[in-house]
Amino acid sequence: MSWIIARRRRPVAGYAVVLLGLIAVGVVYAAFTTQGSPASASSPAASSRETAVGRQLFVQNCSSCHGLLAQGTNTGPSLIGVGAAAVDFQVSTGRMPLKEIEAQAQRKPPVLNTAQTHAIAAYISSLGGGPAIPGASQVSTQGADTGLGQQLFTSNCAQCHNFVGAGGALTQGKYAPALTASTPTQIYEAMLTGPEAMPVFNDTTITPSEKRDMIAYVTETRSAPNPGGFSLGRVGPVTEGLVGWIGGIGALVLSALWITAKRRVHE
Amino acid sequence: MTSTNEAPAGAAGEGPVEKVLAGTGTFLDDRLHAAKSTRTLLKKVFPDHWTFLLGEIALYSFIILLLTGTFLTLFFKPSMTSLVYHGTYSRLDGVRMSEAYASTLNISFDVRGGLLMRQIHHWAADLFMAAIMAHMIRIFFTGAYRKPRELNWLIGITLFTLGMLEGLFGYSLPDDLLSGAGLRILEGVILGIPIVGTYISFFLFGGQFPGMDIIPRLYIIHVLLIPGLLLALITAHLFLMFHQKHTQMPGKGRTDKNVVGQPLYPYFMAKTGAFFFFVFGVLALLSALAQINPVWLYGPYNPVAMSAGSQPDFYMGMLEGALRIFPNWSWNLWGHTFAWNVLIPALVPLGLLFTGAALWPFLERWITGDQREHHVNDRPRNAATRTAIGIAVITWYGIMWLEGANDVIADHFQISLYTTTEIARYAVVIGPVIAYILTKRICLGLQRKDAATLLHGYETGIIQMRPNGEYVELHAPVPEEERAVLEARTTAPLPLEAGSDDDSGVPDPALRGPVGKLRLALNRVVTESVPLPVGNGHGTNGHGNGHGGNGHGSSVAGEPERAAVTSGEDGKTLLGRDSPEDPGEH
Known part of the structure; x- marks a missing residue:
């Protein structure tokens, strides 16, 4: 206790108290709130x-x-x-x-x-009625074929969502969102129901197993490392050109300025 | 060649190294008789300015392109033969693709250092084109294309055009989804040519798109034909630059009759050598840190697929933008479709740009009547109309360039896609006009400021009170070096109008017709400038100490490391400094 008493007048003490208080409130709140509690498996027959x-x-x-x-x-x-x-x-x-x-x-x-x-x-x-929420087995990417998933994604989704699902613009202010935050369930549901400007890809158009391949491709690609360095957003040559001009020409102009700099003559 | 290890012990007073060097030098000179020309070469003077290195970025990028490109040819297979991939990149395992795409994957993932080489090659291509653009802009704004350098300007435009084609064909080779989309657009443009389009397309692709022939054909053009042309033209470009001598920025003691700068050896050689390593270093850094053209993410080409955000590399972006903003016009006449919506944006903007750029030096010469040789660059402000035209063209180009990326812009800045197109359609017409007017006003304002500085000197910020209570700010006279820059007006307009009257006051008949009147009107616009204050020595030979004679280094006093050189009428280079004894001479 004397350790705390000795340090209670330090400037950092105030921040420490605030931090402890926040943690305490957070813990208590988390114990009572229902927000963010683990998802309950949806029972097929709703009570x-x-x-x-x-x-x-x-x-x-x-x-x-x-x-x-x-x-x-x-x-x-x-x-x-x-x-x-x-x-x-x-x-x-x-x-x-x-x-x-x-x-x-x-x-x-x-x-x-x-x-x-x-x-x-x-x-x-x-x-x-209407399409039900897919179960865990339907969206599982266990053993899915990402190669086939990539081909299906490129043929069906990439024209709006871009080749890795980074998103893209559509007409009249609409857009195909980036798939960076979508859960497998949400991707499956989107294909099933066609929200906003998106068409419906029902089980006849794209079979449930193909849907799993595509989900595997999307989720695997977004976590796949970039062997060539920083990804530059994976949106194609636009950012490459920007980096080439700013990083490349910019750096070289600075070095050209340095090389041709004159020694300053002192007064 | 003898090396120092094998050399006998040196004689007294001379080290073994010197003796071997002298011996080698004598051996070579006895056979090549190159000592004299080499000595002249090493003394060649190069003016110094950071913008003079922009072209060198392109040159060095090109060298790196040749080297990395050669490496890539050792592993790339330009073939459309279909195969099933079973390689290191497991995510595409079992996918059917062309051999070209598979070998690109192989270079990226299986060849040691292959991905780095691919990335250096691609970044070098981007830097090559960017440097050419920056270099051209510098040449234009400083008027360095003027007589006698018009031919080199034309070579430069040809290099730019060839560079675009080389890049397009290069990034089309891997046969990935993006490059296939680019080729599809190329096919569309060719099909858009009235009447013969279909025939040309079938000839190029060897049948229906995409066919089996296009990749091998583009490959041989990409690795043999265009690089050969580029190499030849770059050589010609450099020889012409060397022969005509480099232009210089205005300054004290710099005239159209001399070259003030540093000799090739050792100064310029050290600088340009160091700059090569800067270019190489920046390229290596970019390639090691920033991923470019990740073909494994695009996937193999599939004619029915297309990705959002399919853009060409930046130097083709202006064409893409033109295509995106042009209205959907087409005619169907006599059983033929005239696809103006493809044909006009593909051919007209770039055609206007290149034709306009190629004709401009001659047009400007005709308008101004300026037949003089120019070796001192203009300051952009001193050629207000030219600078304004340049900025207008950059604006015009820039709007189409931006529009080429309009979907990425719309997506990331959350603007409606159609709004960007609508804005661009108006901006591409109005933007250049506004840019022209603003730039011209700014240039004339800067000229006015220069004139005021020459007349009154610098404001010192020191306020003095006079005995009668009046406050005045003290002005300091402009230092001589600055004055020389401010006074440099190499475009000093030729009085076309006044000079057109002959001795008896009769106007030149050539200027009386409609063409002559147009020329006079254009002359008035192009030569508009703020006059320099009279009585400060402008136009006289007052500041030219020494450059009328043999141009000794004394003309640039205060900078002892510089040498000044005068070029005689016979094109020989007279050296301004005493040459040290040549060890190769007997």
Whole structure:
């Protein structure tokens, strides 16, 4: 104790107390909050209780645009028949509830936790079916063929999402987002439901096993090292040209200035 | 060649090294008679300025391109033969691809140092083109293309054009997704040529796109034909520069009749040698740190696929941008499609740029009536109209260049893609006009400032109060070196209008017609400048101490390491400094 007493008047003591306080609050908060708790496996047959909770959450968070019965209004489409996968994709990526009406909903930290999201999904699903949230085995990349995944990705996705999923611009302010933060489940759901400007790639177009190959390609590529050095964003020659001019010509102009510098004559 | 190890012990007063050197020198000179010309060569004077090294970046990049390119040819297989890949890059294991792409993967992942060589080669290509652009811009703004250097300017433009083609063919070789997209656009442009387009395309690709022939064909053009042409033209470029002597920046004692600078040996040689290593060092650093053209990520070429953000290398970006902003116009006449939406952006902007650049020195000479030789560069501000035209062209080029990357810009700065195109369509017309007007006003303003400085001297910031209470700021006279720079107006316009009248006041009939009137009008625009204050010695020979004679080094007093050289009418180089005894002479 005398060790602390001896140091309590040091300038750093104040910061240490604040830091300890923050940690304490954080620990206590984490113990009570439900945010970020491990995802509960979605039971295929949603209980009627979950549906009821989902309806409650829907009315609170979504009904102002989608209508009290999810029938759609002037500002939001009908959700009858869109399926649980669509709800899970939109809510878990934070796109819904929408922040503001613009060309395209943006990815942001999710407002509702996994259990709440699944509850709303169960409610929407109960209104008219539609694609379900894929299970863990459906999105597992265990033993997937990334080579085939790359070919499928290049042929089907790269024209909007770029060759490694770094994203790209679309028309009228829309864009294909970067796939850097997407979870395997979200990628699967996006293919299944075709959110925003994206087309639907159903199981006839791209089989479930091919979907797993593509997910494997996307997730593996984004963590794959760059053998040639810094990746420069993996967006192609645009950043290369920028680096060539600024880093290359810039550095050489500086050295040219140095080489041709005159010795200063002192007064 | 004898080496020092085998040399006998030296005689008294002379070390063994000196003796061997002298012996070797004598041996060589007896056979080559090169001592005299070498001595002259080593004394050749080069003016010094950092912008004079921009062209050297291109030269040294080219040397590095030749070396790394040779390395790559040892492992690259220019073949479209299809195979199934089973190599080190396991992510593409079992994928069907062309032999060209597979060998590029092999160079990148299996050949020791192969990826570094590939990256140095590609970065050197980028630096080569960037340096050529920077060098051309410098030449243009300083008026270094003027008589007698018009031919070298034309060679430079040819080099730039060939460099673009060489780069396009080079990055098309690996047969990856991106390069295939580039070739697809090339095919589209060729198909866009009315009537004969289809035939030319079938001739080039040996049938339908992509076919089996294009890669081997591009390869031989890329490694043999264009490098040969580039090498020949670069040699011619350097010889002409050497023969005509380098231009110099305006300064004290520098005239159109001398060259002030440092002799080739040892000063310039040391500097340029060091600069080679700077270029090589920067390229090695870039290539070791920054990934370029990751073909393994693009994947093998697949005619049905295309990636977002497919851009060419930066020197082709302007063409890409022109293609993106041009309206979708096409005609269908007499059973033929005239695809103006492809043909015009592919041919017109670059055609205008190169034709305009090639004609400009001659056009300027015709407009100004300036037939003199120029060896002292202009300061860009002193040729306001030329500088304004240059900035306008850079703006015009730059907008199309940016537009070539419009999807990347739209995505990363969250602007609507169509908005960038709409903005660019207007900006490409209005931007250059604004740039021209602004630049010209800025240049004339700077001229006015120079004139004021010459007239009043520098503001010292010292305020004095006079006995009557008036405050004045003290002005210090401009130092002589600065004055020489401020007074340098090598473009001093020739009075075309006044000089066109003959002795009896009759106007020159050549200037009376519509062409003559146009020439007069253009002359008025191009030669617009702020007059220098009279009575400061401008136009007289007041500051030219020594350069009328044999141009001794004394003309640049205060800089003892410099030598001044006068070139005689016969083109011989007279040395301004005493030459040390040549050890090779008897």
